Amino acid sequence: MTYLFPNYSRKPIEFIKGEKNHLFDKNGKKYLDFTSGIGVMNLGYDHPLINQALQKQAAEIWHTPNLYENSLQEEAAKLLAGEQDYLAYFCNSGAEANEAAIKLARKATGRSKIITFEQSFHGRTFGAMSATGQAAIHRGFYPLLPEFVYVPFNSMEMLKRELDQHTAAVMLELIQGEGGVIPAEEEWIKELAEICEKNGSLLIVDEVQTGIGRTGTFYASEAYGIEPDIITLAKGLGNGFPVGAMLGKGKYADVFQAGSHGSTFGGNKLGMAVAGKVVELVRNPEFLAEADKKGTAAIESLKNKLADNSVVVDVRGKGLMIGIQLTDSQLVGEALEQLEQKGIMVLKAGTTVLRLLPPLTITETELSEGIEIICQVLEELAYV
Structure with missing residues (x-):
């Protein structure tokens, strides 16, 4: 008997311990983690410096309401902004960060229409769900919030047709995660940013999954050479502690006055003690360069090893956010099952993609070991 709603499809595994880049279930079985808790544990498990930051703060004070100053918020916001002119609003999740982004865009522009993309994912709260371009996620919850328009990803034709004087913002992921690990094309993104600016529409980049070093730069938008009006974050920001953030350009400070939004x-x-330490550790140029190097090597290795595999359609991604597209969804389920048995945890994205999100701290040896087992399983499936 369970006292929980069955809104999750749960595997009969319970993890009770994490150690660096490995998980241990209650039966003592050890797994190499290529999921990072769905892109959350970017710095792996049981990180001593993050543990220390949390324990130190827990011994002092856990919570004060946002009626008072909070120096930890100021410190984390400064680290997130880096050299750019961003202000931060902190919340508890990616969906909440996206809700804040939607409100800021509408209030800043006085417009209501928001363009997002087919196969996108922005969360399951009502605003974030309405921004998500997947009918399967909408099913059973109609009517959605009005004035969200979905257009094809990596295509300009319909985007230009829909972008008008009523458009508050264009909202997208630079690599669609849940939709199948689909990277945005660089030239398309640059043109998109230009036409948004000309039209007076804000550019919202959802970096809930791609941010905090996941793609080899601190923000994926850095590699694309753009500076979004709004960036949303969560997942890796807290390395397992629930924390989200919306960053907006400083010129929008007057838009979010007292009472405009809150949590x-x-x-x-x-959360701020943890987030501050996470950002400090990840934003180290040497750490990011190493993560990027490992990701590049992993993608190249997978492409070479799987080039002639009859069940593999494509290998794509950036940094340590990698998708392996297979020929059908049944094969994905079989691959997940076999990898789990062999002690490798990976994820599904879309219907036909294996998604690899190992911790950024994974060693080259561990990465090679995991890739070898993944390729072995896919080779076996190709000959079934």
Whole structure:
């Protein structure tokens, strides 16, 4: 008997311990983690410096409401902004960050229409779900919030047709995660940013999954050479502690005055202590360069090893966000099952893609070991 709603499809595994880049279930079985808890544990498990930051703050004070100053929020916001002119709003999740982004865009522009993309994913709260371009996620919850328009990804024709004087923002992921690990084309993104600016529409980049070093740069938008009006973050920001953030350009400071938006737990002391330490560690240029190097090597290795595999359609991604597209969805299920048995945890994206999101701290040896087992399983499936 369970006292939980069955809104998750759960595997009969319970992890009770994490150690660096490995997980241990309650039966003592060890797994090499290529999921990072769905892109969350970018710095792996049981990281001593993050543990220390959390424990130190827990011994002092856990929570103060946002009625008072919070120096930990200021410190984390400064680290997230880096050299750019961004202000931060802190919340508890990616969906909440996207809700804040939608509100800021509409209030800043006085417009209501928001363009997003087919196969996108922005969360499951009502605004974030309405921004998500997947009918399967909408099913059963109609009517959605009005004035969200979905257009094809990596295509200009319909985007230009829909972008008008009523468009508050264009909102997208630079690599569609849940949709199948689909990277945006660089020239398309640059043109998109230009036409948004000309039209007075804000560019919102959802970096909930691609941010905090996942793609080899601190923000994926850096590699694309763009500076979004709004960036949303979560997942890797807290390395397992629930924390999200929306960054908006400083010129929008007057838009979010007192009472415009808020969160009781957003920016709580524990979350800020952790987030500050995570950003400090990940934003190290040497660390990011190493993560990028490992990701590039992993993608190249997978492409070479799987080039002649009859069940593999494509290998794509950036940094340590990698998708292996297979010929059908049944094969994905079989691959996940076999990899799990062999002690490798990976994810599904879309219907036909294996998604690899190992911790950025994974060693080259561990990465090679995991890739070898993945390729072995896919080779076996090709000959079934």
